[in-house]
Amino acid sequence: MKAIIMAGGKGTRLKPLTCSIPKPMVPILNKPTMEYTIQLLRQYEINDIAVTIAHLPTVITDYFGTGEKWGVQLEYFTEDVPLGTGGSVKNAEGFIDDTFIVLSGDSLTDINIKKALAFHEQKKSKATLILKNEPVPIEYGVVITDHDGKITRFLEKPSWGEVFSNTINTGMYILEPEVLQYYQKGDNFDFSKDLFPKLLADGIPMYGYVTEEYWSDVGALHSYMQTHFDILEGKVNIEIEGHQIEKGIWVGEGVQLNHQVVLNPPVYIGKNCIVGEGSKLDAYTVLGDYSTISKEVSLKRSITWSHVSIGKNSHCSGAVICNNVEIKNHAEIYENAVIGEGSSLEARVMIKPDIKLWPHKKIDENTIVHQNLVWGTKASKTIFGYKDVSGQINIEISPEFASRLGTAFASSLKEEGTIIVSSDFFHASHLIKNALIAGISSTGISVMDIGNMVMPANRFAVKYFKGNGGIHVRMDYTDHNLVHIEFIDKNGANIQRSREREIENLFNREDFKRCNADQIKSVIRIENFKDLYISEGMKLLKNIAAIKRKPPTLLISCKSEAVQGLTSEFLRHIGCQVQEDYRIKEFIEAKDYLAAMKQQVIARNIDLAAMITEDGEKLILIDKKGRIIQQERYDALIAMMLLREGSAEKLVLSYTSPYMIEKMAKDHHVEVVRVKSHPASIMNAMLNIQQDKGLSQYLLSYNATWAIGMIVDFLVTKDIKLENLVEEMPDLYYIKERIPCDWQDKGRVIRQLVEDNEDQNIELFEGVKINDERGWALILPDSEKPLFNIYTEGFSEEYAQELSLFFREKVKELLKNQGQ
Structure with a gap:
């Protein structure tokens, strides 16, 4: 007699256990499920076995090979396209020459094949289905037989109203070769849905053999875990590898059990495991081979695969932990959790x-x-990045996540009030915005929705409507599945780090405010907010009439059509002649587009060109001569305008800003306020010294639409051209670089830089700033990415390059020397 093992299943319901292995290779007590099937066949001297494979076939063939290790001969038949259960067996038809048995590679059984075969022969059956009485049969195919065992009816996954029997189809069959003649090789068909109903209709003798032995479909997490428990309870007639040191406790070779280890049977410990002092392995715990359990660890009804490491004082109850997982100290993992292979959990993680x-x-x-x-690759208690919360839509940022985040933000408010929300026009942004609104509303806080707007408009709306905070949602134009959620305080600035941490703590603890039904408020929806935004921006300008008399020609571009359209409309309202350039989306790198934009400026005799960032906040300008004015030079331009206007008493500069701008301010007897480079710190400092009239450093820095209008208005008022201002700017020798690193290297490198330069003139306000006679260098670990930012400014171009080269190589050297 020959056998066919069906081993093509993907195991979708078992994911993430089956992300990198096919379902038949999921381990049970450290052996693939299919290995037990092969051993069962060998026990009944069925040595010629065909294996039908499809999903990740080499994982199976590499492990089992020819079958020699198990004393059998294996032959593999691969499905290039899905063929169904019947079609996969038909694909191996050349292997069949007589009565054969079909088993599943992803179920566990100790069935007495000899008795089942005798029943098949006695009944002269052409197809014998091996059946099992199941208390809850609705997840299986139900088979109805008469008093003689002859099959009379099939019910595929019936409802409770259709349950006329609790006898289910186990997916094991004893068949005669001729039953496969109903289909051609390569046809896609199932045994239970297609072939067996045809046999029944044609009166072909079919019988059901009801086995009393063990059978389990290892197809879902619950049944996978229960199968382990059943084996440990002795419900399955299979041999458990390892030495039984006392009843119900199996230990593999090479196991080290330290002092005061508590083992409450039944427990299984695989080969070469180490169990630390004071740890407790409670009932139904399974340890895979080469696992290391540290001190004072508690495991209960949990299954670990091989090469798992669990740190001290950790607790795991009712979970599955896959291969090569590292869990650090004080972790808590709870019922029905699954930790996928190769994952790493740092200290005090809770799953x-x-x-x-x-x-x-x-x-x-x-x-x-x-x-x-x-x-995603990473979860963190730190939700906020550099200036927002971002992630892949419906993966890292799902509606459920957004609702909880909105609830946490509203719960952080100290008083009742209103939160202003807005988004760009993408459907995904609307989805997340609506989820945020639901979360906010659940706390009893009022919500005002200003519709499809840009980030600076949200900032303005919070101030204008005296809101308690704001949230803006936008999609990323580089990665179309990436969503950004930005939070602002009642002043219109990004929320401070301390507020971010408060929201993260509320989010992680789910420590939310909740209100009764009668306290939930209707959402206030503002129509045509764009018109108000444009009109209020126009009020900031002094000489719109002069602009209209001699309108400058502007070229505007932005990856966000909403930002570009709003800016162009605003500038046309104040009298500018606006041309729009949509080619920016054709370029991957901004520098490449700027080079093309520069050519357009010169060719079209444009007075001023502006490339706006997609959040609508930052600007890169190009003057009439094609000179590109990027971040630091734009900051210097703003400073020149404020100093020339004469209304500024203080100037706010990021700690990373060039000293050249500070020198300009001091030459005009204007105080400089240096702040950390986080946007919230900069914005709040600017707003704290905001002037009631005149130019606004805050708006020029964080509202690109209004900033262009203010620049045009300034140029008209002072009767000066942008190119003239650029020519008056002092020389700037400033270089920015990025050096990739591992996250864990950041602290070590900074410490080493401090120690190596302790005799130098260093500052530790933010990162490490080193001053010398050539200029300065600032080494600042990035808050969001695994890299170092290196800023250098020299008193000459040569000095700037020297400093940049020296500290770039210094950081690279420290990254290599991990032993220090």
């Missing part, structure tokens, strides 16, 4: 019940994981 981590996830220290992590 909530029913959470699934797909393979190779990195979870930061103190993080509480509330939702499944599928495609």
Whole structure:
């Protein structure tokens, strides 16, 4: 007699256990499920076995090979396209020459094949289905037989109203070769849905053999775990590898059990495991081979695969931990959680019940994981990035996540009030905005929706309507699945780091305000807010009439059509002749587009060109002569305008800003306020010294639409051209560089830089700033990415390059010397 093992299943319901292995290779007590099937066949002297494979076939063939290790002969038949259960067996028809048995590679059974075969022969059956009585049969195919065992009816996954029997189809069959003649090789068909109903209709003898032996479909997490528990309870007639040191406790060779280890049977410990002092392995715990359990660890009803490391004082209850997972100290992992292979959990991580981590996830220290992590690589208690919350739509930023985030933001308010919300025009942004609104409303806080607007308009609306804060949602124009959520305070500035941490803590603890039904307020929706925004921006300008008398020609471009359209409309209202350039989307790098834009400026005799960032906040200008004015030179331009106007008493500069701008201010006897480079710090400092009249450093820095109008208005008022202002600017020798690094290297490198330069003139306000006679260098770890930012400014171009080269190489050298 020959056998066919169906081993083509993907195991979708078992993910993430099956992300990198096919379902038959999922381990049970450290052996692939299919290995038990091969051993069962060998026990009944069925040595010629065909294996049908499809999903990740080499994982199976590499492990089992020819079958020699198990004393059988394996032959593989690969499905290039899905063929169904029947079609996969038909694909191996050349292997069949007589009565054969079909088994599943992803179920576990100890069935007495000899008795089943005898029943098949006695009944002269052409197709014998091996059946099992199941208390809850609705997840299976139900088979109805008469008193003689002859099959009379099939019900595929019936409802409770259709359950006329609790006898289910196990997917194991004893068949005669001729039953496969109903189909051609290559046809896609199932046994239960297609072939067996045809046999029944044609009166072909079919019988059901009801087995009393063990059978389990290892197709879902619950049944996968229960199968382990059943084996440990002795419900399955299979041999458990390892030495039983006392009843119900199996230990593999090379295991080290340290002092005061508590083992409450049944427990299984694989080969070469180490269990630390004071740890407790409670009932139904399974350890895979080469696992290391540190001190004072508690495991209960949990299954680990091989090469798992669990740090001291950790607790795991009712979870599955896949291969090569590292869990640091004081972790808490709860019922039905799954940790995918290769994942890393830092200290004090909590994985909530029913959470699934797909393979190779990195979870930061103190993080509480509330939702499944599928495609992203990292979860962190730190939700906020450099200036916003961002992530892949419906993966990292789902409606559920956004609703909780909105609730946390509203819960952080100290008083009742209103939150202003807005988004760009993308459907995905609307989805997230509406989820945020739902979360805010659940706290009893009022919401005002100003519709499809840009970030600076949200800032203005918060101030104009005296809101308690604002949220703006926009999609990224480089990665069309990336969503950004930006939060602002009642002044219109980004919220401070302390507020971000408060929101993160509320989010992670789910410590939310909630209100009764009668306290939930209607959402206030503002129509045509754009018109108000344009008219209020016009009020800031002094000489619109002069602009209209001699309108300058402007070229405007932005990846965001909403930002570009709004800016162009505003500038036309004040009298400018505006040309729009949409070619920016054809360029990957901004520098390449700027080179093309520069050519257009010269060719068309444009007075001023502006490339606006897609959030509508920042500007890069090009003057009539084609000179590009980027961030630091734009900051210097703003400073020149403020100093020339004469109304500024203080000038706010980021710690990373060039000293040249500071020198300009001091020459005009204007105080300079240096602040950290985080946008919230800069914005709040600017707003604290905001003048009631005249130019606004804040608006010139963070509202591109109004800033262009203010620049044009200034140039007209002073009767000066932009190119003349640029020519008056002092020389700037300033270089910015980025050096990639690992996250864990940041602190070590900064410490080493401080130690190596302690005799130098250094500042530790933000990063490490080193001053010498040539200029200065600032080495600043990036807050959002694994890299160092290096800023250098020299008193000459040569000095700037020398400093940049020296500290670039210094950081690279320190990154190599990990032993220090």
